[in-house]
Amino acid sequence: MNPFKTILILAFAFLAVFGEATLSAPRSLLGAQIDLLPALMVYAALNSGLPTIALLAVFGGIWFDTLSANPLGISILPLAIIGWPIYLRRDLILRDLPFAQFVLGATASAAAPLLTMLLLLSGGKELLIGWGTLWQWIVMAAVGAVATPFIFSLMDAGNRALGYQERVEPGFRLDREIQRSRKKL
Amino acid sequence: MFKQKNYLALGAVVFVAIILLSLPTRATSRLKLAVGSWFLPLFGLAGAAQQLPADLADSVLSRRELLHQVDALRRENQQLKSQAVQTIAIARENSQLRAMFNWQKQSPWNLKLANVVMRDPANWWRTVQIDLGTRDGLRENLPVITDAGLVGRVSSVSTTHAQVVLVGDPNCRVSALVENPARDMGVLIAGGTLDTSLVELTYLASSANLKPGQSVITSGLGGIFPKGIPIGQIVDSRSVEYGLYTDARVKLNANLGSLEQVWVLFP
Numbered sequence: 459m460n461p462f463k464t465i466l467i468l469a470f471a472f473l474a475v476f477g478e479a480t481l482s483a484p485r486s487l488l489g490a491q492i493d494l495l496p497a498l499m500v501y502a503a504l505n506s507g508l509p510t511i512a513l514l515a516v517f518g519g520i521w522f523d524t525l526s527a528n529p530l531g532i533s534i535l536p537l538a539i540i541g542w543p544i545y546l547r548r549d550l551i552l553r554d555l556p557f558a559q560f561v562l563g564a565t566a567s568a569a570a571p572l573l574t575m576l577l578l579l580s581g582g583k584e585l586l587i588g589w590g591t592l593w594q595w596i597v598m599a600a601v602g603a604v605a606t607p608f609i610f611s612l613m614d615a616g617n618r619a620l621g622y623q624e625r626v627e628p629g630f631r632l633d634r635e636i637q638r639s640r641k642k643l
Numbered sequence: 644m645f646k647q648k649n650y651l652a653l654g655a656v657v658f659v660a661i662i663l664l665s666l667p668t669r670a671t672s673r674l675k676l677a678v679g680s681w682f683l684p685l686f687g688l689a690g691a692a693q694q695l696p697a698d699l700a701d702s703v704l705s706r707r708e709l710l711h712q713v714d715a716l717r718r719e720n721q722q723l724k725s726q727a728v729q730t731i732a733i734a735r736e737n738s739q740l741r742a743m744f745n746w747q748k749q750s751p752w753n754l755k756l757a758n759v760v761m762r763d764p765a766n767w768w769r770t771v772q773i774d775l776g777t778r779d780g781l782r783e784n785l786p787v788i789t790d791a792g793l794v795g796r797v798s799s800v801s802t803t804h805a806q807v808v809l810v811g812d813p814n815c816r817v818s819a820l821v822e823n824p825a826r827d828m829g830v831l832i833a834g835g836t837l838d839t840s841l842v843e844l845t846y847l848a849s850s851a852n853l854k855p856g857q858s859v860i861t862s863g864l865g866g867i868f869p870k871g872i873p874i875g876q877i878v879d880s881r882s883v884e885y886g887l888y889t890d891a892r893v894k895l896n897a898n899l900g901s902l903e904q905v906w907v908l909f910p
Contacts, residue, residue: 486900489837491765524675525682586813591836
């Protein structure tokens, strides 16, 4: 496993959570704050190992809950629930296709707030929910869908620029070369 | 499909989540404060980035414009000074009357200016974070206002920052008074999810005579918000629960969508 990829994903998650808490433009323009963590989880599930998915779920969830009024730890499970099925089925997913990334991003971004709200309501919390929540949910899913292919491109570019590449073994091996020489008679 | 390492990783994540969720509130808030401090270096960067356009705009203002602004500020200052003199006289008269009737003396409130540094990233809460903390004397449940009106109350405090739960959040209920002849009283609760400027005033008397435009202020009941802080204006009202009581929509004076600086009230 390439640890640089994990560090890059966690760094992106940290900045994404900070951006969500400081940038109020999406809220004032669209009426809803967007969340990039589900889209990032789609990338992590398709391109990295289980430890990265677990770390992203735990740290991403904790960072989000720290800056929010959510109970600490409530966002961990929704992120994990999104990442695991994608990881288990990733060999069947055409991960390089932007359309597949778009659909997965939409599904993940729609599922994450629903699961979090479900957990909060199960815990007896009183939330700010109304008909406007439906609009916010649609906006979150749509923006998550559009953002996922961009996150894939950005993370791949980051990996190429900063991470080390795996060494590719050439087909040619010196020890297997057939020694040809003219027999001296 | 599910190998042992998959079970282990999923189990570890679930275990961490359950441990965090079952921690006592005090430990959770301490942990939140500790993790929140990781974002402190970014606070400074964000603040500097927000300040940069204003600094640039200031540096290109013409001398004529600056003189015009100084003149306007001087006039405003003179008006405020005369108002302050009147207020001091009224306060003196008030305290004399209170002494005559043997009423409890009112202590004046102190104000501290705070910058809004963050908003809640979740759509189902309405909170902001301000750059004052326990080192500035902040504690929970202090009222937060702007020059326009009530904003909310401090809900949790760290050393350098505090979380303010805004009016319109389900966790911020305010006892309010309508400034009409009957002085109708109700409770301010959460409003719409999209429009931050509208909140609901509920449990008003069924006979309440409400008209659009009537002012709503804090009633002073509940022990958190002092009496008389302006909240907003009545937009419309309707009878609910078969005429048992009346609900009204209130348009807030303070613009909660674009808060930059707020005042914290200290008793």
